[in-house]
Amino acid sequence: MFDRFLHWLEATSPAVAISESSWLFPGIECVHVLAITLVVGSITMVDLRLLNVNLRERPAGELMAEVLPWTWMSFAVAACSGALLFSSNATKYWGTVPFRAKMLVLILAGLNMLMFHATSFRSIAVWGRGPHTPRAAKISGGISLALWIGVVSLGRWIGFV
Amino acid sequence: LQDFINWLGDTPASLTIQKVFWIIPTVQIVHILAISVVLASMAMFDLRLLGVAGKRHSIVSLSHRFMPWLWGALIVLAATGSILIIGEPNRALGNVAFLSKMGLLAVAIIVTLIFQRILKRDLENGSSDLAAPHLALAKITGVISLALWLGIAVAGRLIAYAG
Numbered sequence: 001m002f003d004r005f006l007h008w009l010e011a012t013s014p015a016v017a018i019s020e021s022s023w024l025f026p027g028i029e030c031v032h033v034l035a036i037t038l039v040v041g042s043i044t045m046v047d048l049r050l051l052n053v054n055l056r057e058r059p060a061g062e063l064m065a066e067v068l069p070w071t072w073m074s075f076a077v078a079a080c081s082g083a084l085l086f087s088s089n090a091t092k093y094w095g096t097v098p099f100r101a102k103m104l105v106l107i108l109a110g111l112n113m114l115m116f117h118a119t120s121f122r123s124i125a126v127w128g129r130g131p132h133t134p135r136a137a138k139i140s141g142g143i144s145l146a147l148w149i150g151v152v153s154l155g156r157w158i159g160f161v
Numbered sequence: 162l163q164d165f166i167n168w169l170g171d172t173p174a175s176l177t178i179q180k181v182f183w184i185i186p187t188v189q190i191v192h193i194l195a196i197s198v199v200l201a202s203m204a205m206f207d208l209r210l211l212g213v214a215g216k217r218h219s220i221v222s223l224s225h226r227f228m229p230w231l232w233g234a235l236i237v238l239a240a241t242g243s244i245l246i247i248g249e250p251n252r253a254l255g256n257v258a259f260l261s262k263m264g265l266l267a268v269a270i271i272v273t274l275i276f277q278r279i280l281k282r283d284l285e286n287g288s289s290d291l292a293a294p295h296l297a298l299a300k301i302t303g304v305i306s307l308a309l310w311l312g313i314a315v316a317g318r319l320i321a322y323a324g
Contacts, residue, residue: 041201
């Protein structure tokens with residue numbers, strides 16, 4: 001069932017165009033890499049605040065409200081460009097370890113974010129003004145940082161298989 | 162140049178990097194992570210110069226916040242980039258994309274240094290932030306800087322494709 005979907009995806013006209021063109025893949029890949037660097041760089045700012053490493057003088061909630069819209073915009077670009085790259089050789093990518101691992105790590109990053117929002121984020125207006133972040137927020141920030149470094153590493157690995 | 166590339170490729174350091182399969186991917190990952198720091202920092206700073214984002218922060222406060230990250234990350238990039246060149250001299254040196262990247266990088270650094278100097282002068286002259294007559298210049302700097310850093314990252318990725 002899923003294999004049929006992958007074969008169908010590879011045969012769609014954008015996918016065929018990308019795999020047949022000599023410049024479409026590198027071009028989309030550049031957009032993908034740019035978007036990911038912006039996702040990771042901006043999320044790192046928030047994670048380091050949660051870890052109490054820097055920006056301690058900034059209210060955490062205010063920093064997140066300011067930075068995260070840019071993160072989400074970049075993530076949308078990364079997801080769309082990534083989907084296009086994937087479609088050009090869907091069956092091959094799906095069969096590789098780093099691709100599957102990257103998707104898994106992305107899901108974990110999403111779950112970590114949901115967990116943070118369900119717990120320490122609720123009282124961010126209180127602790128976010130002070131220089132000390134609660135332990136749960138530090139753990140969320142640390143896990144997020146580790147997972148996003150994992151996403152970049154696995155993404156780079158996909159290019160080597 | 163080809164002689165230099167051949168010589169570099171035969172040095173013990175290069176041979177080690179070529180032999181140990183995980184060095185290049187690992188160093189590339191650190192390189193990409195450092196680029197994330199540069200691009201995100203400079204995007205935030207340049208968008209502020211353009212007046213698009215972060216307007217409640219002064220230019221000087223964001224400069225103090227992001228410049229140390231820029232210079233720190235550039236040191237990491239120079240170190241990891243050097244390892245990649247030593248390991249694969251034929252891939253980078255003489256490569257059009259690599260040379261373009263170095264050219265754009267030089268211009269980006271010069272633009273940044275000039276802007277920082279103008280900002281510093283304004284502060285020394287008693288202004289609390291970038292002086293009002295320099296705000297148009299800030300916008301131009303923001304556009305140029307943003308284009309340069311994005312171009313540097315794109316050129317870097319294209320090293321893998323260009324000859």
